[in-house]
Amino acid sequence: MQKQPVHASSDASASTPDGEGTLVRGLANRHIQLIAIGGAIGTGLFMGAGKMIHVSGSSIVLTYAIIGFFLFFVMRALGELLLSNLKFKTFADFATHYLGPWAGFFVGWSYWMTLVIVGVADFIVIGGYFKFWFPDLSPWIPGMGTLAFLFLLNIMAVKAFGEMEFWFALIKIIAIVSLIVAAFVMVASGFVSPTGVTASFKHVIEPGTMFPNGIMGFFAGFQIAIFSFAGIELLGTTAAEAKDPYKTLPKAINAVPIRVLLFYVLSLSCIIAVSSWAMVAPDKSPFVQLFQIAGLPIAAGVINFVVISSAMSAGNCDVFSSSRMLFGLSCEVDAPSVFKRLSKSAVPMPALIFSCFCMFMGTALLVLIPDLMTVFTTVSTIAAILFIFTWCIILGSYLAYRAKRPDLHETSTFKMPAGIFMSWACLVFFVFVLGLLALEPDTRQALVFMPLWFVYLFVMYRIQRVKKRAIKRGLSAASVQTSGARPEAAAGV
Numbered sequence: 001m002q003k004q005p006v007h008a009s010s011d012a013s014a015s016t017p018d019g020e021g022t023l024v025r026g027l028a029n030r031h032i033q034l035i036a037i038g039g040a041i042g043t044g045l046f047m048g049a050g051k052m053i054h055v056s057g058s059s060i061v062l063t064y065a066i067i068g069f070f071l072f073f074v075m076r077a078l079g080e081l082l083l084s085n086l087k088f089k090t091f092a093d094f095a096t097h098y099l100g101p102w103a104g105f106f107v108g109w110s111y112w113m114t115l116v117i118v119g120v121a122d123f124i125v126i127g128g129y130f131k132f133w134f135p136d137l138s139p140w141i142p143g144m145g146t147l148a149f150l151f152l153l154n155i156m157a158v159k160a161f162g163e164m165e166f167w168f169a170l171i172k173i174i175a176i177v178s179l180i181v182a183a184f185v186m187v188a189s190g191f192v193s194p195t196g197v198t199a200s201f202k203h204v205i206e207p208g209t210m211f212p213n214g215i216m217g218f219f220a221g222f223q224i225a226i227f228s229f230a231g232i233e234l235l236g237t238t239a240a241e242a243k244d245p246y247k248t249l250p251k252a253i254n255a256v257p258i259r260v261l262l263f264y265v266l267s268l269s270c271i272i273a274v275s276s277w278a279m280v281a282p283d284k285s286p287f288v289q290l291f292q293i294a295g296l297p298i299a300a301g302v303i304n305f306v307v308i309s310s311a312m313s314a315g316n317c318d319v320f321s322s323s324r325m326l327f328g329l330s331c332e333v334d335a336p337s338v339f340k341r342l343s344k345s346a347v348p349m350p351a352l353i354f355s356c357f358c359m360f361m362g363t364a365l366l367v368l369i370p371d372l373m374t375v376f377t378t379v380s381t382i383a384a385i386l387f388i389f390t391w392c393i394i395l396g397s398y399l400a401y402r403a404k405r406p407d408l409h410e411t412s413t414f415k416m417p418a419g420i421f422m423s424w425a426c427l428v429f430f431v432f433v434l435g436l437l438a439l440e441p442d443t444r445q446a447l448v449f450m451p452l453w454f455v456y457l458f459v460m461y462r463i464q465r466v467k468k469r470a471i472k473r474g475l476s477a478a479s480v481q482t483s484g485a486r487p488e489a490a491a492g493v
Contacts, residue, residue: 049228049268050289051377054282056221057212058204058272061265063221064228068260070426071229072253074391076416077398077423078233079253083246084401084408090328091233095393098400105334105461106454107393112325113453114386116355118230119318120362121379123147126311132288132304143363146312150319151356156345168313175306176267179287183270193293195279203276204269212277219436223443226433227380228264230387232256233394250414319356326351333468381437381446386453388430395423 052060081094088094092111096104126146127139153164185191186199193199203209211218271286275293280286285307291300327348330339339351402409402420409415416422437443 049224049271050280050284050286051282052221052224053268053272053277053280053286055213055217057217057277058209058269059211059218060221060225061204061268061272063218063225064260064264064268067222067225067229068257068264070429071232071391072256072260073416073422073426074394075232075253075256076414077419078394079249080409080412080414080416080419081394081398081401083249083414084405084412086245089331090325091390091394091397092325092328092332094401095397096332098397098404099393101332101334101465102461103393103397104332105329105464106457107390108325108329108332108334109457109460110386110453111390112322112329112355114230114383114390115318115322115325116358116362117379117386118383119147119315119322119355119359120365121376121383122311122315122318123359123363124375124379126308126315129285129304129308129311133301140363144360146315147319147356147359147363150312150316151352153316154319154323154352155343155347155349164316168309168316171306171309172313175287175303175310176263179290179303180266180270183274183290186274191274193275193279195275195293197274197276197279199274201269201273204272209272209277216439220440222433222436223381223384223440224377226384226388230383233387233390246413319352319359322355322359323348323352326355333471334464377442378446381443382450385434385437385447385450388434392427392430395427399423 049060052063056063078091081091082088085094085097088097090108090111092104092108095107123143123146124139127141127143130137130139130142183199187201189199191199197203213220267287271280271290274290275286279293281289285304287307288300288303291303326335326339327342329335330337330351339348339354341348341350343349398416399420409419434447437447
């Protein structure tokens, strides 16, 4: 029999010191809302926006709007599934339930690997940001230092994670709002940059700016744009630790369109309005560059601190979520049992240590990295492919849920709009995006090698199935011996 998902308890003492137990619902509404915002404002926006504007021009605004539209429906599917059964801790749980054990195994390990890779990317980016103040500082020092700090933070109870992520996300919101306000002031005053560009929103729509590199340039922007949204499904790993999921999850998910319009569409429009797309450096954060153009080096330093905090926020989510995903895999006997052991404060300590160790090994490659942006593009492409796989599994699970449990859908208070039609529409869109990744040399390489990961998972899944059958036979034999019945009688011979 498939082991049932371990669900969260409202009792803070649900775990024993260094023993097995349940996660604790320690995330309040404000934590969930800000975590959702933090997931919607990824490192790709701050670090990758420069490259996207450089290749796509102002059409990158349209790119974000399109991706945000489809991901809203992915989030609605995720929300309906999670609220249909609060025993589901993560999307790996409902994937196992509706698609089969293989789906839970594949999406669980793929998402864990994605979080590790994205964590490495975030710590690499932090090392690059520190060069703004310390040009001669080796990037691995701030990268590993940040990882160590976040590891210590996550040793504490889940509420500590929620509190820190609350403030990280709040800083990001203040930064983006400040950028928008500054841009509006510069446009209203007719500010002229040192490069001779007069700030105006006409730069967003003037001839030659929408598709400066043709339709292929527009398509090239989808890779980093997809990565920018990576983490939006983080709600799927916080559901087990939300105090009032029926209230907080719908509220957070329904706010996704507003966040996309504000944080992506409006902020990028402001950057293009002030500096024009042609003047945006592809290898720097355009958020920092905007204040440098404005002749405000102090403000540029403040924004650099903000983008560092943004990367720390993303890294914090990666550390947290990877440990919870590994915990969930262990509960389903898809990972070693040691990873489901919890500390006195209900933190999956072995899972946390192992995930951080893997991130440490990846971050150690900073010593060998010659080109930050090249490595960031490669890593972000791998992560984007794995995130697309996760989103497709969520949609596949939703379609199976609609087919197998129409009764749950009928009684749901948070139905996905046009659920079946939009699920298929989203799946077609993601296949289209994967096709786009094959068009660019720097993204094609990652796409070619990614099937090796799934071949590896297939082999590991077969091995794990053999182990599970052996465990089941061992338990059956032990049961027969305890009851005193003869094995052949128990087998019905």
